[in-house]
Amino acid sequence: MNTWHGRESVDLLTDLIDRELVDPDGLPVGRVDDIELRRRPDGLWEPVAFLTGTAALERRLPRWGRKLINRSAKLTGGPDDTRRIPFEAVTDVNTSVSITRQAAEAAASPAEERIKRKVIGRIPGAGHASQ
Amino acid sequence: MIDLEGPVLVTGTDTGVGKTVVTAALASLLLSRGNSVEVIKIAQTGDENDAAEITRLCGVRARALTAYPDPLAPFSAARRSGLPLLELEDVVEAASDVQSDVVLLEGAGGLLVQLGAGGWTARDLASELGCPAVVVARAGLGTLNHTALTLEALTRRVIEAAVVIGAWPAEPGLAELENLKDLPGPRLGRIPEGAAALEPEEFRRRAPGWFDLSESPDSVLDQVTGEASLLITSSGTALRMKKLMALTLGVFSAIGGFVDLGDIVASGVVGARYGLGLTWAVVLGVIGICVFAEMSGRIAAVSGTPVYGLIRDKLGPGAALVNLIASFAVTLLSLTAQIGGIALVISLASHIPHIVWVIPVGIGLWLVIWRVKFDNMERAFGLSGLTIAVFAVALWWLDPDWGALGQQVASVAPPAGEPLPTYLFYAIVLFAAAMTPYAVFFFSSGGVEEGWKPSDLRTQRLNVMLGFPLGGLLSVGIAAAAATVLLPKGVDVKTLDQVVQPAILAFGAAGLAVALFGFFAATVGAALECGLSCGYAMAQYFGWPWGKRVAPKRGARFHLTVGLCLLVGVLVVQTGVDPIQVTEYSLVFTAVALPLTYLPVLVAANDPDYAGEHVNGRLSNGLGIAVLAVIVIAAAAAIPLMILTRMGA
Amino acid sequence: MRVNELIGAPVYNVDGSPRSYVIDVRTRAEHGTLVVDGLVIGRHHWRMFGYEHRGEHGPILLRWAVGALHRHTRYVSWDDIVLEGDIVQLRRDWEDLPRLPGLNS
Numbered sequence: 001m002n003t004w005h006g007r008e009s010v011d012l013l014t015d016l017i018d019r020e021l022v023d024p025d026g027l028p029v030g031r032v033d034d035i036e037l038r039r040r041p042d043g044l045w046e047p048v049a050f051l052t053g054t055a056a057l058e059r060r061l062p063r064w065g066r067k068l069i070n071r072s073a074k075l076t077g078g079p080d081d082t083r084r085i086p087f088e089a090v091t092d093v094n095t096s097v098s099i100t101r102q103a104a105e106a107a108a109s110p111a112e113e114r115i116k117r118k119v120i121g122r123i124p125g126a127g128h129a130s131q
Numbered sequence: 132m133i134d135l136e137g138p139v140l141v142t143g144t145d146t147g148v149g150k151t152v153v154t155a156a157l158a159s160l161l162l163s164r165g166n167s168v169e170v171i172k173i174a175q176t177g178d179e180n181d182a183a184e185i186t187r188l189c190g191v192r193a194r195a196l197t198a199y200p201d202p203l204a205p206f207s208a209a210r211r212s213g214l215p216l217l218e219l220e221d222v223v224e225a226a227s228d229v230q231s232d233v234v235l236l237e238g239a240g241g242l243l244v245q246l247g248a249g250g251w252t253a254r255d256l257a258s259e260l261g262c263p264a265v266v267v268a269r270a271g272l273g274t275l276n277h278t279a280l281t282l283e284a285l286t287r288r289v290i291e292a293a294v295v296i297g298a299w300p301a302e303p304g305l306a307e308l309e310n311l312k313d314l315p316g317p318r319l320g321r322i323p324e325g326a327a328a329l330e331p332e333e334f335r336r337r338a339p340g341w342f343d344l345s346e347s348p349d350s351v352l353d354q355v356t357g358e359a360s361l362l363i364t365s366s367g368t369a370l371r372m373k374k375l376m377a378l379t380l381g382v383f384s385a386i387g388g389f390v391d392l393g394d395i396v397a398s399g400v401v402g403a404r405y406g407l408g409l410t411w412a413v414v415l416g417v418i419g420i421c422v423f424a425e426m427s428g429r430i431a432a433v434s435g436t437p438v439y440g441l442i443r444d445k446l447g448p449g450a451a452l453v454n455l456i457a458s459f460a461v462t463l464l465s466l467t468a469q470i471g472g473i474a475l476v477i478s479l480a481s482h483i484p485h486i487v488w489v490i491p492v493g494i495g496l497w498l499v500i501w502r503v504k505f506d507n508m509e510r511a512f513g514l515s516g517l518t519i520a521v522f523a524v525a526l527w528w529l530d531p532d533w534g535a536l537g538q539q540v541a542s543v544a545p546p547a548g549e550p551l552p553t554y555l556f557y558a559i560v561l562f563a564a565a566m567t568p569y570a571v572f573f574f575s576s577g578g579v580e581e582g583w584k585p586s587d588l589r590t591q592r593l594n595v596m597l598g599f600p601l602g603g604l605l606s607v608g609i610a611a612a613a614a615t616v617l618l619p620k621g622v623d624v625k626t627l628d629q630v631v632q633p634a635i636l637a638f639g640a641a642g643l644a645v646a647l648f649g650f651f652a653a654t655v656g657a658a659l660e661c662g663l664s665c666g667y668a669m670a671q672y673f674g675w676p677w678g679k680r681v682a683p684k685r686g687a688r689f690h691l692t693v694g695l696c697l698l699v700g701v702l703v704v705q706t707g708v709d710p711i712q713v714t715e716y717s718l719v720f721t722a723v724a725l726p727l728t729y730l731p732v733l734v735a736a737n738d739p740d741y742a743g744e745h746v747n748g749r750l751s752n753g754l755g756i757a758v759l760a761v762i763v764i765a766a767a768a769a770i771p772l773m774i775l776t777r778m779g780a
Numbered sequence: 781m782r783v784n785e786l787i788g789a790p791v792y793n794v795d796g797s798p799r800s801y802v803i804d805v806r807t808r809a810e811h812g813t814l815v816v817d818g819l820v821i822g823r824h825h826w827r828m829f830g831y832e833h834r835g836e837h838g839p840i841l842l843r844w845a846v847g848a849l850h851r852h853t854r855y856v857s858w859d860d861i862v863l864e865g866d867i868v869q870l871r872r873d874w875e876d877l878p879r880l881p882g883l884n885s
Contacts, residue, residue: 004809011820012783013804018444018451020674025167025232026435027681031443031674035783037805037816045816045858047807051782052674057448060784065452076688087813095434095441095740109688112675116687125501126683127228128137752840 005093012047020096021052021085023104030083030109032097033057049086050097052107054079077114083107132317132344133263133293135161138226138234140257140290143267144277146240149297151181152327153267154237155188156320157295159338162191165582167231169193173222173253174239174246177202181237188327188334196225206245217247223259230685242266242281254288263291265319270296270307275314282316293319295342300324318343378590384513385598386605391657392472393465393564393721394606395519395650396714399630400779401557402613403622407539408546410607412558416565417603419758421595423729426736426747426755427571428591431578433743438575438732439671441741445731454727455672459665461724462569464717466661467700470496471710472654475627480647486707493701496658500693505580505679512656516605518649523608525637531615539614556772556779559765560715563722565603566762571728572664576671580680588745625711662700666693715778722769725762733759791821791861791868799823799874803853819861819868820880822853853880 002008010016012035021029033056036049054073058066073079089103099107116126133139141157143150154170161168170193172182177200182193197217199208209216226234238246238253242264245252257264264285268278278294285292294316300307301324320342326334401409427438443451471485473492478485499508545554583591612633613624622629627650634642663679670677670689677689704710733755735741747755773779786802793799804820854877862869870877 002809002811004812004814008809009817010807010809010814011804012807013787017783018448020436020440026165027676027685028670028674029676033448037781037783037786039781040815045781047783047814047816056784057673060448061452062449065449068452095436095444109675112687115691116684119687119691123501123683128502128682 005090007093016047016050016093016097021050021104021107022096022098024091024098024101028096029085029099029104029107031057033060033082036084047087049084051082051084053082053109054111056082073111076111078111080110083109132319133265133291135166135233135344137232138236138260138262140236140238140253140260140262140264141267142238142242142253142257142264142281143297144241144269144274144281146244148267148269149322150237150267151184152188152322153265153295153297153320154181154235155185155191155334156322156326156338156341157235157265158185158189158191159335160342161233162189162335163339166233168233168235169229169231170235170237171196171222171225172237172239173197173256174199174205174208174217176200176205176208176239184327185237188331189338190331190335196222204244205239205247206250209247219247219249219251219255219259222247222256226256226260226262230682232681236262242284254284254290257285257290258288263293266292266294266316267297268294268314270299270303270310272306272310274310279315293317295319296321298322298324298326374590378593381590381594382597382601383517384510385594386513386517386601388509388513388516388653388656388660389565389570389599389602390516390519390605390649390653391465391564391567392469392650392654392710392714393567393718395472395609395627395630395653396624396711397557397560397564397718398606398609399613399617399627400624401561402610403617403624403629405539405546405549405554405557406614406618407536407607407611408542409554409558409561410540410610411543412561413565413603413607413610415761416562417600418754419562419566419761420570421599422751422754422758423566423571423732424574424595424599425592426732426751427575428578428583428595429588429745430732430735430741431575432583432588432591433585433745434741435579436735436741437579437667437671438572438728439668441735442728442731443672445734451672455668457724458568458572458728459668461717461720462572462661462665462668463696463699464713464720465567465569466658466665466696467703468710468714468717469654469658469661470697470700471704471708471713472627473651473658474704475710476647476650476654479628479631480644480651485710486705489701489704492658493697496655496662497694497697499659500662500679500697501683501690505577508659509577509656512652512659515652516649516656518645519605519653520608521634521638521642521645521649522612523605525633525642526608526612526615528637529612529615529633531611536611536614550776552772553776553779555768556776559722559769559772560718560779562761562765563718563725563769564606566725567721568725568728569661569664571732572667573660576663576667576678580678585743585745627711658700662693662697665696666690719769719773719778722765724766726759726766729759729762785866786819786868789866789868791819791856791870793870793874794872799870800852800854802868806855816858818855818857820853820855821868821877822850824849850880854878855880 004010017032017035019032021032023029030052032050032052034051035047036051037045038048039045054069058069061069070079085099085103085107089099090097091100092098141150141154158168158170168191170185170191172193172195175181175195175198182195185193199205199212199214201208201211226236242254243252266281268274282292294314299321322341431437442454446454470492474485474488477488545551616633616636617624624630631643631646634646666689667677669692675688676686678686683690736747739746783805786805789802790798791800791802800821800823802819803822806817806820807814808817856870856877860872862871
């Protein structure tokens with residue numbers, strides 16, 4: 001079976017990096033900011049995990065961008081450690097990368113959680129989607 | 132048909148009618164539609180474990196709030212066992228505090244069985260939550276009476292309901308077949324007998340087919356977003372009517388939604404100075420926005436990617452960050468202008484200075500974004516904006532020199548005595564007023580929120596192709612009215628009350644009221660779009676969860692961004708800056724920032740990853756490139772012309 | 781190793797001259813997983829808008845522009861390179877490397 005989710009060939013930067021990672025409900029978990037490669041015993045390299053998070057993103061930006069993102073992240077308690085999603089957790093690939101619920105929960109952004117708890121969650125009605 | 136969103140009560144005409152199987156089947160249906168679901172069994176009695184059974188059948192998380200050992204009604208079972216009774220408030224809280232899109236609440240026994248402290252029933256729960264009820268009924272003899280009684284009990288408390296037959300026999304007899312015709316209430320579905328014995332995989336696969344979500348022909352045309360209307364109803368006409376209504380509403384919303392403070396001000400200023408001589412710029416702008424919006428909408432429908440989603444992928448994070456900062460700044464500037472505009476409109480109506488209104492406006496906007504349903508919001512403000520047509524009506528009433536107006540439209544050069552650079556500056560301003568990127572961010576993100584599919588393409592295209600040009604006509608109406616009333620007097624339009632003059636002249640106080648109402652709707656709609664677009668752009672660049680369709684808790688950073696932008700807008704306007712001036716600056720910078728957002732969309736519209744088989748054809752690409760050329764020219768010329776002509780002085 | 785450590789890394793020709801940069805990492809599917817096949821290298825590291833492996837039906841002007849920008853883009857198989865720290869050393873001469881399919885059309 002020489003396809004990976006329907007593809008014979010994948011260019012990591014063009015096809016995977018900067019795409020959105022989504023959970024089974026279709027909600028974004030983050031963007032693919034980097035991909036981890038590992039060398040196999042037979043000498044070939046393979047991509048093993050997606051990396052997402054401000055820290056991984058920063059590295060790809062020009063210096064002014066890095067500073068900007070870093071300072072902004074600090075305002076909300078970040079920047080957070082990079083989160084890792086193993087390739088095995090991928091359930092589908094098209095314009096976004098769908099991952100399993102467990103992987104999505106493990107990779108949830110701590111910044112999102114902090115802001116939910118400290119700001120948004122405190123406002124009445126935060127639990128309801130607009131009805 | 133009832134809305135399967137948020138909490139939904141599953142009750143029955145009796146005990147043992149199949150509520151548990153129906154709950155599991157409903158959950159499977161919702162999963163297949165892409166919703167997240169969880170189930171709460173309010174009170175478990177006896178030896179059974181309905182929650183576990185539900186999870187077994189459909190894989191959804193299910194829990195019981197409490198359990199009593201005796202197989203009796205919960206109130207009685209609690210009394211016998213001495214275990215505490217459930218409080219209604221606790222159940223309401225449990226039902227409200229969920230993360231999923233839908234929470235199915237399974238009662239115990241029939242609708243009016245007492246479930247907890249004080250004898251509250253499942254009906255009380257549904258009433259407290261304001262949620263609909265699914266009534267599970269038998270197929271055989273006796274069901275007509277029980278179902279009618281249950282439905283009447285629900286109607287009495289204004290609870291919407293739908294009926295599901297819990298176990299339809301493999302070989303229905305005469306009673307079952309006749310009952311099927313006579314069973315009251317909207318029929319939501321029919322579960323075959325023995326469904327619980329199916330393998331979970333088979334159950335999950337077949338369950339959605341047991342339901343029918345279409346409207347019955349006699350019901351009011353309420354759900355007009357065309358959701359799930361692919362099933363054939365017994366009256367094809369009702370279905371076609373509904374689709375037609377949805378289309379019409381969509382077009383009208385687009386017309387009314389096209390106009391914002393920028394269009395109002397630009398049209399008023401230009402009309403009073405050049406008459407209709409810059410209509411060609413409006414035409415270019417309308418063509419531009421149609422092309423831009425159509426491509427974005429197409430991409431949203433085919434790939435579920437909104438504009439900002441694809442910008443980072445196409446440009447890379449560095450360039451996309453520059454883009455984000457620029458677009459965000461321009462949109463925030465527009466938001467500020469719109470907030471000021473709303474305050475101005477209210478001040479014109481109330482004679483209380485606009486500064487006073489800024490904070491209430493900001494709070495009002497935030498509340499709408501926090502609580503109001505997306506499509507209701509869009510529709511309400513879009514339709515109300517149609518009243519700006521009062522300017523066109525006023526124009527006709529004032530019996531202008533149509534010939535002169537026509538001549539102005541045809542001209543593409545500045546009138547005698549008017550300098551060319553200023554003329555071109557205003558052309559760019561008008562063009563930018565029509566081609567605001569925030570409208571496209573909003574449109575495509577909205578499309579993703581509403582779950583557009585390729586089958587929606589035709590409708591959306593029609594909305595865009597009809598709505599925006601007709602919206603452009605509304606702007607031209609304002610300009611023409613200004614041309615007729617203000618141009619002869621040589622008025623240099625600087626304030627909003629000047630723009631309104633033609634309506635007052637034609638229709639007096641009534642004209643003023645209608646015009647102000649239209650301006651109010653247009654600016655509020657635009658402010659909401661700008662605010663949300665700031666959030667969309669930020670969230671989509673970084674990959675945050677976003678949208679109004681999820682609870683704010685699940686889109687915390689998105690909502691924080693929107694809230695902060697509203698705050699900034701309010702603070703800036705509070706400083707007393709002239710909103711009209713802010714508007715003019717926002718238009719110039721819009722023109723400059725346009726190419727950044729447009730080019731990636733044009734490229735993505737050609738990429739099968741984003742547009743599937745609906746990639747641009749020759750015509751779309753021809754138009755697309757032509758529009759790109761105009762955008763680039765406008766972007767390059769905007770600032771030099773602004774400086775040269777000193778903002779069109 | 782992370783992909784972004786490779787992207788943008790300088791690529792030296794067999795004779796030691798710096799010729800280009802890594803633009804992308806190409807992988808092939810093998811038994812349901814992905815395996816690194818080679819590197820896309822070129823003079824600039826501007827995004828190719830996905831043209832390089834799909835022979836897009838794009839607006840002709842844009843395809844021509846992208847094609848012109850990437851006339852120096854090549855593909856090198858993983859076996860023909862050596863990673864030395866953060867530099868990629870070619871083991872096969874630049875001139876012998878195949879141009880990227882899809883950009884020629």
